[in-house]
Structures are given as C-alpha cells and as structure tokens.
Amino acid sequence: MCRLLLIGAGHASAELLRRWAAAPPPDVELTLVTPDTLAPYSGMVPGWLAGAYAWEQCCIDFARLAERARARLVADRVVALDAARREVALAGGGTVGADVMVLNIGSTVRLPQARDGGPVVLPTRPLGALRAAVDALGAASRQRARAVELVGVGGGAAGIETLLALRRRLLRAGAEPRCTLLSRDTEVLRGFGPRARRLACDALARAAVELRGGFDVQRIGPHGLGARDGRSQPADLVLWAGGAAAHAWLGGSGLALDAAGFVRIDTTLRSLSHPWLFAVGDCAAWHAPLPKAGVYSVRMGPVLAHNVAAALAGRALRAYRPQRDQLVLLNTADGAAIASRGRVAAAGRWAMRWKDSIDRAFIARYR
C-alpha cells in the first residue's frame, strides 16, 4: 500500500479528489490535511465581501470530496515539513509520513510590524484569514464611528476588487467610508493592458476612491500607514492585498525554493530537489514566474491528478503548459465587472453576469 499525502484544500487538490472519486487508483492510502474543510473559491470572495453571496456558496466542501475519494481527512495545519524524513508535523501535534506528497497550500501575506492601538488590518490571504478578520470586524464595527478611513494596500486585481467590495459592505452597514488605494507602482493593474487599467481607474473614481501611486508602505503606526519616502496615510481600517508571500515554514523543509521561498518545480509539477513531492498553485515556483492566480492552480489540477497516479504506478508523466494569457473578470462591486484578456478589455453589467455564471459553474463541478 502506497501512502499519498495531500496538503491543503487548494484548487488543484479539488480536481485531484474529484477525479479520484470517479476512479480511485488501487492500493493507495490517501490522506488530506487541511485546516479548512470548506475551502473558498477566490473568484467569488469579492462577491461574498460585497454581500452578494453567502460564504458557503463560494466554498468547495472538501469533507464531502474527501469522503467520495475515500480519503482520510485530517482537519489540521501543517507547521513543518521534513523532506529528508518525508513527513510533516501538525499544529495539533503528531506527524504524518508519506511516500508521495502534494503541496497545494496557497500563499500568505507579509505585513509590516503593527503597533497596538493602530488601524485594524485585514489580510486578504489566506482567504480563510480574510473571512475571520471580516467577521471580527462585524462585531467591532457596531461600536465604531460611522465615518471610516478605509485604506487598501495593493493596486493589483485582488486589491482593487476587495477594496471596492469592502466599501460596498460598509455602505450597506450604514458606515461612511472614505477610501484610498495605495499602490507601490505608479499605476494600478501591472501586467494588464492600458484599457483595463483605465477601466479600473474609472471604477475607482466612480466609488470616490483616491489613488496614491508610488506609495511603498513600510510602517503601520498608531494613526495609519507610513511610506518608505516619508509620506503618511491616515487609516482606521487597512485591507492588505500587498502581494503573495510564501508560507514561512517551507524555509526549513529542505526543499529547493526560489528567492521568495516558493517551491521550485519542473514541468511535470514535481519538486526540483525531491521528485516524490508535487507542488501546485501559488506555493509553487515555475521556472518562468507565473502570476499568483487561481486559474493557474485550476489548470494544473488535471495534470496533477494524472501525474500523481502515473508516479504511483510507475508510468510516464505529462508536462503542464501554462496558458499564454488568461481571461480576467474583475468584480467592481457596483453590479458590473471588467473583462480583460491580453490588451482587450471592456466593462459592464453583462461582464458581471458572465463572471457569475462561470464562477457558479466552477463551484457546481465539486458539488
């Protein structure tokens, strides 16, 4: 019997479990370790934040998926991986060993040191942490003044979507948010075409969001945020979408990592240093850097499912080929969305209806 350990309820893991439920490979003992049995689908999270969906509507039920794939579910968090011993340590105590492992643990954020009594900071990654922070905010905001200085950090797609969504949520709750978006780059949506960037700026302007470019946040102080160049920004609430960071515990694993701490993989999604370990999605470093976006994890899913089964059976592995460009649908929390692919972009309510149907269809695959 071969032991396969799946770590993290990421998008690629969902596809592996779905396929294995239909045709489980023989003589494999499958274990899934994840702290969240209801795992959020990132595409719908801004919609949840804006109040358009219930949390459960945006989630894949991994307890159900694991049961159907005849996998043992361990509801815990990995805190260390020892590649030499092929085992992981769990937050709740104990270790789990394996012959083959899959890492699909997503990414996190690195926050500057915050002082007590400063603004409330909501990290956008991991998505489960965002939900917990927003729920805690709901309780705290009942005592909060109506006028709120809301500051988003990060001018990428997730930063723009979550800021517009949280603004909508606060408006619905009767607050009066004054919104600012801080971006380290001078422009928003780096890597997108000029038309998509203009449409995003239009959406921010319609929501009266002030954009401060070239603002590289270094400090979170008692009254707000401080930039490297000495500028400051008052804040009551900070939504942190300042880019994806690697989980710190990977640093002690012995796996080959890139400079940012993500697991280096080959074209078949295996670790460069330890080929019995597969890494997919945000936690993996492809030789040419890929955007940290869920669509890559989704597309890695079928290749992962095939390659893990092939590795266990001693068959040939397939190469993953990343898509050249991707359709991005950005929810602007006003009933509309921006659709962008390559240099082409357009916006409207039709784009939001399109996004909603794609996202619901994705979730439905795993029900």
Ligand SMILES: Cc1cc2nc3c(=O)[nH]c(=O)nc-3n(C[C@H](O)[C@H](O)[C@H](O)COP(=O)(O)OP(=O)(O)OC[C@H]3O[C@@H](n4cnc5c(N)ncnc54)[C@H](O)[C@@H]3O)c2cc1C
């Ligand atoms: C607000 C927001 C909106 C976004 N919208 C989009 C979008 O529309 N389209 C898009 O393509 N991308 C989007 N992204 C990016 C997207 O969220 C990520 O790229 C994607 O979720 C990565 O998928 P993954 O499969 O690598 O891991 P995730 O989906 O992040 O899943 C990781 C899993 O691992 C688990 N895990 C983490 N640590 C441990 C541990 N130590 N032990 C065990 N389990 C662990 C987590 O609980 C989670 O279940 C968005 C990001 C944000 C922040």
